[in-house]
Amino acid sequence: MTNYNNSAKFIYRCTDCGKEYDGSQTMYLCPDCSAKNKADKPPLGVLKTIYDYKELKKSVGSFVKFKERGFIDLMPFENLSSLPVLKVGNTPLYFFDSLDGEKLPFSIYFKDDSQNPTFSFKDRASAVVSAYAKEKGYETIVAASTGNAGSSLAGLCAAQGQKAIIMVPEAAPIAKLTQIIMYGATIVPVKGTYDDAFDLSIKATEEFGWYNRNTAFNPFTIEGKKTVSFELLEQLGFSVPDKIFVPVGDGVIISGVFKGFEDLLELGIIEKMPVIVMVQSDGSDNIVRNMETNEFVSKPSNTIADSISVDIPRNFNMAKQYLKKYNGEYLTVSDDEILEASKLLSKNSGIFAEPAATTAFAGLLAYRKLNKLNDNSRNVVLLTGSGLKDLKSVNKLLNIPVAVRPEIGELKKIL
Numbered sequence: 199m200t201n202y203n204n205s206a207k208f209i210y211r212c213t214d215c216g217k218e219y220d221g222s223q224t225m226y227l228c229p230d231c232s233a234k235n236k237a238d239k240p241p242l243g244v245l246k247t248i249y250d251y252k253e254l255k256k257s258v259g260s261f262v263k264f265k266e267r268g269f270i271d272l273m274p275f276e277n278l279s280s281l282p283v284l285k286v287g288n289t290p291l292y293f294f295d296s297l298d299g300e301k302l303p304f305s306i307y308f309k310d311d312s313q314n315p316t317f318s319f320k321d322r323a324s325a326v327v328s329a330y331a332k333e334k335g336y337e338t339i340v341a342a343s344t345g346n347a348g349s350s351l352a353g354l355c356a357a358q359g360q361k362a363i364i365m366v367p368e369a370a371p372i373a374k375l376t377q378i379i380m381y382g383a384t385i386v387p388v389k390g391t392y393d394d395a396f397d398l399s400i401k402a403t404e405e406f407g408w409y410n411r412n413t414a415f416n417p418f419t420i421e422g423k424k425t426v427s428f429e430l431l432e433q434l435g436f437s438v439p440d441k442i443f444v445p446v447g448d449g450v451i452i453s454g455v456f457k458g459f460e461d462l463l464e465l466g467i468i469e470k471m472p473v474i475v476m477v478q479s480d481g482s483d484n485i486v487r488n489m490e491t492n493e494f495v496s497k498p499s500n501t502i503a504d505s506i507s508v509d510i511p512r513n514f515n516m517a518k519q520y521l522k523k524y525n526g527e528y529l530t531v532s533d534d535e536i537l538e539a540s541k542l543l544s545k546n547s548g549i550f551a552e553p554a555a556t557t558a559f560a561g562l563l564a565y566r567k568l569n570k571l572n573d574n575s576r577n578v579v580l581l582t583g584s585g586l587k588d589l590k591s592v593n594k595l596l597n598i599p600v601a602v603r604p605e606i607g608e609l610k611k612i613l
């Protein structure tokens with residue numbers, strides 16, 4: 199598969215120039231492309247991890263066999279024992295065919311990734327990054343994050359006895375940092391924005407030899423995120439769903455979903471890709487708005503869906519390529535629609551997801567209104583994080599009745 203001697207089981211391939219690199223070295227961005235990167239544009243040079251699919255088809259073969267082997271053949275590290283002991287992934291998929299008592303002509307499947315150890319989808323990425331670091335002898339992992347990625351890295355490093363350093367913008371609210379602090383990670387507040395924290399974390403990686411988990415910088419975050427696609431295939435009886443609604447901020451999760459199905463396609467395990475639908479908040483639509491343009495233009499984001507509020511989506515180029523290549527679809531929803539979807543989800547399913555996650559469900563509901571869901575179709579909604587992570591956002595929905603006197607007659611009056 200390569201024209202040089204590659205001792206690892208994978209190679210890196212640049213999303214933008216297509217250049218390939220030896221997988222036995224730790225790499226982040228393609229050096230050629232990243233040299234051209236500018237602060238106001240999404241970075242070029244994000245690397246894809248490519249396995250020897252032809253060889254794996256022969257040596258492993260079936261999905262069941264890959265699963266028996268814990269998918270280690272499609273992972274960038276060598277031993278499953280390098281993973282944290284915490285249970286990451288294998289999250290439940292819940293089936294629904296009615297909403298508010300009304301029978302639906304199609305099915306909805308909620309993939310509940312709030313069931314991960316630190317309550318978000320990001321644990322899939324942190325687990326792989328942590329395992330790779332362990333095998334390569336990196337004792338410290340650094341990331342710039344104010345939200346789920348930071349808490350996730352902190353939690354999984356705690357489980358692995360690794361040191362996590364999380365760089366956050368100075369203005370990050372303390373509530374968002376609670377999980378990180380409780381997991382014992384070192385928090386470094388950085389003067390400036392998220393981008394300043396991001397840049398400092400990269401300089402620190404070079405200076406101190408730490409391992410860096412930054413999203414769309416470390417190629418293996420996508421390798422972790424792709425595992426959701428393997429699970430979906432199995433949970434849906436080894437057939438691909440019709441549509442998968444994915445909430446999108448920087449474009450890494452959706453690229454992971456695509457990559458998982460693409461691996462399966464390369465291996466001949468599936469014959470077609472599902473239609474993957476990117477859902478962004480209309481207050482943070484920097485990928486949707488730039489899907490058909492030649493020059494990326496950023497608009498400052500402002501949405502209650504905090505985890506997907508992004509000015510410069512770091513994995514824009516890869517996400518756009520995937521959406522184009524596999525006929526993905528995209529739409530935006532308003533904050534009101536997101537809140538409405540949050541409420542509808544919780545009261546119909548008992549799942550409480552954060553607004554960023556229910557953005558995906560709001561996308562499905564918008565499709566339903568537009569009659570874009572076929573009868574008897576199977577539609578997955580990816581719920582990427584717990585509602586308990588972002589209680590403030592749903593304040594608007596809280597309407598608590600005034601107190602009654604503790605008498606049954608009083609109670610009868612209000613019921």
Ligand SMILES: [Zn+2]
Binds near residue numbers: 212213230243
């Ligand atoms: Zn390149």
